[in-house]
Amino acid sequence: MHTSARPCGHMRENDRMTSATRQPGTPAAAIRPRLIATDLDGTLLHDDKSVSPRTVAALAAAEQAGIEVFFVTGRPARWMDVVSDHVHGHGLAICGNGAAVVDLGAGPGAHRFTKVRELARGNALDAVRLLRRAAPGTVFAVEQTYGFHQEPAYPRLHMEVPGHRLPAEELLAPDGPTAAQPVLKILAHHATLDPDAFLTLARLAVGERATVTRSSPSALLELSGPGVSKASTLALCCAERGISHEEVVAFGDMPNDIEMLTWAGQSYAMGNAHPDAVAAASGRTAANTEDGVAIVIERLLDQHG
Template identity: 75%
Template sequence: MRDHGAVTSSTPGPRTPALSAPRLIATDLDGTLLHDDKTVSPRTVAALAAAEEAGIEVFFVTGRPARWMDVVSDHLHGHGLAICGNGAAVVDLHDGPGRHRFVKIRELAVPDALEVVRILRDAAPGTAYAVERTGGLHHEPAYPPLHLDPGETVAPAEKLLSADFEDVADQPVLKLLAYHPELDPDAFLALARAAVGERAAITRSSPSALLEISAREVSKASTLALCCAERGIDPSEVVAFGDMPNDMEMLAWAGRSYAMGNAHPDVLTAATGRTATNNEDGVARVIEEILASR
């Protein structure tokens, strides 16, 4: 494998890339920009800085909540905005770790969240739930310790979503998480989508059977589209990177997009190209190639 260049395949998916001079790079974090040890390599840091120096905005677009963005807080360079929670929030990270500011919130309505819980309790018995609000995570007793921080409250999902729940009921719900201890992750995703239908958007980014449930119109792609429209940026001017099903809409929306070498097989159908793995700095390789061609 070469030390420089994107090392890309131009035909992993069915789309022909819409080639325009890039104005914005949208990249997922885990399994994409970050190495498996959750670090950003020096090569990637340099590539991100060079892109912004060349006038190309960089957006981090992730399923992570805002409070987990410390991993990239030193690599903001320009505007310092990130799309978190699979599109549920746009946050300004300029003020540093733990001091983020919500710029845009696309919440999951509580009645819709309760209806999803009701449906999945019947369709997939044994599912455990967590509720991600703007102020933190709350989960059921059976929900496993999958996250970087513990839940603030432990109670049944119906209690966590109740209008009088402690002092956080006024905090918008960003997403609902559903975990099943036995089902295959892709099978659980297919089952949940079939059962829930158009009531909510359901995706996954974890290797385990953990589903991420947002308001039905919310995805990485739809929130990125809003941010780009505010800046007068066309989809053909966006280059996107991702590795998991929660990236697929974004990869399909962007004019040029790359599935990582370690990507879920389904992701290849949404992207216009493929790059090296996250541990091989696949994002940096493409950025370097873009800048070299300018």
């Protein structure tokens, strides 16, 4: 793990007081939230990737009320410009399914990594080998802190030009062309498998070498370091702020949100959510196209003043 000297946040004195004076056994809904953690695609963003005026207003109102908002996404840092104007005071977002904490405060295109939880190259190479054997036809891409690379047969699923087009074994080699930067995750795509079946197959094949999840409607998997997830990195950031999981409200829609939805004291699956995300959440809200996140935030602010 590469971790910078700058933590996810700074614990304030009133943070300690709030945690210390919370009464045990208090229902989660009765606890005033101190942090909102929301996924982006399929959750906060509309299908055209915009942030609605109602949602912008709700996020601003939450921050004004002293509730921090963290964007917790599978997106890489370079895709965060769509929300970089809405990170408010702290400027931080969790990207790559928990593989990085990024400071977006300097504005679009000027992000800085404050925490990196990398996927070791040995683990990544093992995962590639095992997935090729378990699901012939799987093709791979490699996501790094400041670069994206892919195999020649990997489809153009992203609006960007890869730095290198080489077999994954060459991209991940310790002395290969990408060796200068840590690996955040590898992407595995299959043209014909059912997405959920591919996820189950990959988890069985890879085992504890990597965390395997998915956020795409297609058979596209995302592999991060062991134990790396949205939830585990969010928990680190909250611990540095003296915030308990009970004081967190989370929103999500896909399997890569499940751990976060389970961990948070209150959690909401979107009206358009995957069934497994619905099962993991403690509540349900409207679809992303109907401003489901804003609806809950407005209600929380009314409830807690």
